Amino acid sequence: MTLQSISWGATILLLVTTLSILLIRDWRWSLTLLAAQYIGIFWLTQLHWTISMAAVKLVTGWMAATILGITRSAHNPKFAAAPYRSWPEGRFFRILAALLAFLVVLSAAPGVVQLLPGIGFPEVTSSLILMTMGLLLLGLTIQPLRVVIGLLTVLAGFEILYAAVETSTLVAALLAVINLGLALVGSYLLTAGLEELEA
Amino acid sequence: MNAPLIWIGFPLILAIILWIPRRANITALLGGLSSLILAGVAWLLPIDTAIRLSSNLSIKISSSIAILGRQITISPTDQPLISLLFGLASLWFFGASAAGIARRLIPLGYGIIALLIASLSVEPFLYAALLIQTAILIAIPLLSPPEQRPGRGIIRFLIYQTLAMPFILSAGWLMAGVESSPGDIELLTQSATLLALGFAFLLAIFPLYSWIPLLMEEASPYAMGFILWLLPSVTLLFAISFLDRYTWLREFDQLNNALRSAGLLMVTTGGIWAAFQHHLGRIMGYATIVNTGFSLLALSLFPDYKLSAFFLLMIPQALGLIVWSLALSVVKMRENSLIYKEMRGMLQRYPIIIIGLIIAHFSASGLPLMANFPPILAIWEGVARQTLIAAFWLGLGLAGLFTGAIRSLAIMVRSPEDQLWELNGSLLQNILIGIGIFFILILGFFPQLIHPILTTLPAAFAHLSG
Numbered sequence: 001m002t003l004q005s006i007s008w009g010a011t012i013l014l015l016v017t018t019l020s021i022l023l024i025r026d027w028r029w030s031l032t033l034l035a036a037q038y039i040g041i042f043w044l045t046q047l048h049w050t051i052s053m054a055a056v057k058l059v060t061g062w063m064a065a066t067i068l069g070i071t072r073s074a075h076n077p078k079f080a081a082a083p084y085r086s087w088p089e090g091r092f093f094r095i096l097a098a099l100l101a102f103l104v105v106l107s108a109a110p111g112v113v114q115l116l117p118g119i120g121f122p123e124v125t126s127s128l129i130l131m132t133m134g135l136l137l138l139g140l141t142i143q144p145l146r147v148v149i150g151l152l153t154v155l156a157g158f159e160i161l162y163a164a165v166e167t168s169t170l171v172a173a174l175l176a177v178i179n180l181g182l183a184l185v186g187s188y189l190l191t192a193g194l195e196e197l198e199a
Numbered sequence: 200m201n202a203p204l205i206w207i208g209f210p211l212i213l214a215i216i217l218w219i220p221r222r223a224n225i226t227a228l229l230g231g232l233s234s235l236i237l238a239g240v241a242w243l244l245p246i247d248t249a250i251r252l253s254s255n256l257s258i259k260i261s262s263s264i265a266i267l268g269r270q271i272t273i274s275p276t277d278q279p280l281i282s283l284l285f286g287l288a289s290l291w292f293f294g295a296s297a298a299g300i301a302r303r304l305i306p307l308g309y310g311i312i313a314l315l316i317a318s319l320s321v322e323p324f325l326y327a328a329l330l331i332q333t334a335i336l337i338a339i340p341l342l343s344p345p346e347q348r349p350g351r352g353i354i355r356f357l358i359y360q361t362l363a364m365p366f367i368l369s370a371g372w373l374m375a376g377v378e379s380s381p382g383d384i385e386l387l388t389q390s391a392t393l394l395a396l397g398f399a400f401l402l403a404i405f406p407l408y409s410w411i412p413l414l415m416e417e418a419s420p421y422a423m424g425f426i427l428w429l430l431p432s433v434t435l436l437f438a439i440s441f442l443d444r445y446t447w448l449r450e451f452d453q454l455n456n457a458l459r460s461a462g463l464l465m466v467t468t469g470g471i472w473a474a475f476q477h478h479l480g481r482i483m484g485y486a487t488i489v490n491t492g493f494s495l496l497a498l499s500l501f502p503d504y505k506l507s508a509f510f511l512l513m514i515p516q517a518l519g520l521i522v523w524s525l526a527l528s529v530v531k532m533r534e535n536s537l538i539y540k541e542m543r544g545m546l547q548r549y550p551i552i553i554i555g556l557i558i559a560h561f562s563a564s565g566l567p568l569m570a571n572f573p574p575i576l577a578i579w580e581g582v583a584r585q586t587l588i589a590a591f592w593l594g595l596g597l598a599g600l601f602t603g604a605i606r607s608l609a610i611m612v613r614s615p616e617d618q619l620w621e622l623n624g625s626l627l628q629n630i631l632i633g634i635g636i637f638f639i640l641i642l643g644f645f646p647q648l649i650h651p652i653l654t655t656l657p658a659a660f661a662h663l664s665g
Binding site: 115131138142144147150151154155158161162165166168169170171173174175177178181182184185188189191192193194195 | 266267268269326329330332333336337339340343344345346347348349351353354357358361362364365368369372389
C-alpha cells in the first residue's frame, strides 16, 4: 500500500513537472524540473529493476540536465534567445492541449495495463503522461534546448514501460548512452553558429 | 582474433585516430584505404576456420564477442554484406576531400559505420534499434556544422529518427508474445502497427520525409548523400532481419500490400515533388526518397524475386548518390548556391561536374543504359505483374524525376552567347566525377558485372535467400 502510494506520488510529481516544463519559458526552471522528473522516473523504474540499475537512470538524467545547463549558462543572453519562435505560443493553448493529452492518457492507461502483465497503473499512467507531454513539447517548438528536453521526456516515458519488460544490462547501458548523447547533441546544437552571431 | 573487433572495434579506433591528420587529403586517403582493406579482409578472410600460417602456427578468427551479457556475432554469411558496406564507404571516403568535408565526414563516418555494423550483428537483434539511434546522434555534427545555426531540417531529423526507437523496441517485445501465441490476431496487429510506425520514422516514409529536402538546403550535400545512403541501407537490412526472423511476419497477409503502398507513395510523391523544385539539393533529396521507395518495392516482391531485386539496387543507387552529391558539393563550394536561377550556363563552366550531376540524375530516373536502369526495370516489371495501376503510379514518379533532370539540364545549358567553355573545379574533383560517370555507364551496359556480389549477399538471411 505504501509503495503504491509513493508510486502515485511519483506520478503526480511527473505530471506537475511535465506540465510546468510545457508552460515555463525560463531555461533554468525547465532544466531544474527535468532533473526533478528523473526522481519520479527512478522510483518507478526501481519497481522492476534493481536499485543500482535504476540509479543509472537518475544519474544519467541529472548528468543530461547538467550538460544542457552548463552549455546554456555559457551563452550570451543576447543571442541565446535566437530567432526561434514556436507556434502557437499562448499559455492558455498549452494548458488546453495538456488537458487533452491528460484525457488521452486516462483513457488509454487501462488498456495498456491489460497489455503488459506485471506492470502497475501508476507506472503506465506516468509513462503515458511523459510520452504525451514530451510529444506535445516537440510539436510546439523548434528550439534545440526545448526539443532535447522533449525527446528526453518521451524517452523517459518509454523507459519506464520498457523497464518492466526488459532487464538487460546492455539495454540499460545503451539507453544511458542515448540519453547522454541527446544531451551532448543538444549542447552542440545550442552552441552551433553562435560565434557567427556574436561576430 | 575476433570478427567484431576487426569490423566494429577497429573502425571505432579509426574514428578517433583519423581526427589527427591536419590535411584533408591525408585523412581521405587513409580513411579510404582503411575502408578498402576492411572490405577486402571481409571478402577474403574466413571466420571460424583455422588459417594455417606456417607448419606450427595457425590463427582462427572467432565470430562472437560478449558485451554486458549479450553477444555481438559476425558470422561467415555476414561477410559479403560487410565487405559491400566498407567497399562503398571507401568510395565515399576517397571523394570526401574533393567535397571539402573529409576531416569531419571520415572520422564521424567510421563511428557511424561501426555502430551500424554492430546493429546488424547484435543478439538479440532487436537491440539494433538502440545502436542505430546512437549512430544517428553521431550524424548530427556531420549534418550541422559547428559554424552554422541549426535549422528546421536537423531538428526534425533528430526528432523523427529518435521517435523510431521506442516503436521498434515495443514492437519487438510484442513480437515475442506473437511467437508464443500466433493465433492472437489483436496482438499481431498491434505489433505489426508499432513496427510499421518505427520503420516509417527511420526510413522517412511518406509523410515523415519532410526533413530530407529541408536538410538538403542546410547541410553539405556530400554529408547528406552519405547519410541518405548509409542509414536507409542499414535500416532496410534491419527490416529484412525482422522478416527473416519471424515466420508470421513473412506470411502476414497485408505485408506485401503495405510495402508496395509505402514504396509507391515514396516513388510517386518523391518523383512528382522533384519535378517542381528550384533547388538542386532538394531535387537530390527527393531522388533519395524515390530510391527508398524502390527498395521498399523490391522488398514487396520477395515472394517472386526473393532478395535479388533489393540487392541489385544497392550498388547503382550508392554510386549514383556519390557522383550526384559530390557534384553538388563542388558547385555549392564554388558558387555558394544551388538555386536554379544561379545555375544558368553552368554546363559551360563546369562541364564534367555538371555532366556527372545530370548523369546521376538520369540514372536515378531509370534512363536506359544507366546503372539504375536494370534494377528499376526489374522492379517495374514485378510490380506490373501484380497490379497495373501500381505500375502506372510508379511510372508517374519516374516521369516526375526525369522532368526534374530535364529542367536542370535546360537551366544549365542556357548561357550567355559570349560565355566560353571552361574547365572549373579541381583536377581531383573532375577526375573523381569522371570515374563515377564511367562506372554509372559501365554498370548500365554490363549489369552482370555485379552478379558475383549479388549471389553471396542474400546468404545473410537464411529464410529469405531462397
